[in-house]
Amino acid sequence: MVMLVCMACGGSPSSPSTKGQWGGDHASLIVGDAAGHIEFDCAHGDFSGAIATASFSRAGSFVREHGGPIREGEPIDTHPATYDGSIRGSSMTLTVRLTDTNETVGTFALTRGSMGRIVKCL
Helix, strand or coil, X not given: CHHHXXXXXXXXXXXXXXXXXXXXXXXXXXXXXXXXXXXXXXXXXXEECCCCCCEEEEEEEEEECCCXXXXXXXXXXXXXXXXXXXXXXXXXEEEEEECCCCCEEEXXXXXXXXXXXXXXXX
């Protein structure tokens, strides 16, 4: 009987609920059912696929931004990227790597429910 009650509680520690807002220094991530969007100080990115486990790797894109106006005809500085992360409780560690140059953009410590602290390029 106790086993049935626990099963009815739903969810498991190995598959955390990740949907919603995650933020930290220099990054603000919104995770949806099938994709994520992240804003950085001078960039933004997107990845597809749900985050259904405590450790994940998602393919996506990363777009560098710059201060000042975007000129007509200016090419967008887009790169294919990998978003690798791990979740423990209400904390996420996210590493962003550009797959075309093998450059690591950075590793970010994010907290569930936080808007993050970003300063967009001016």
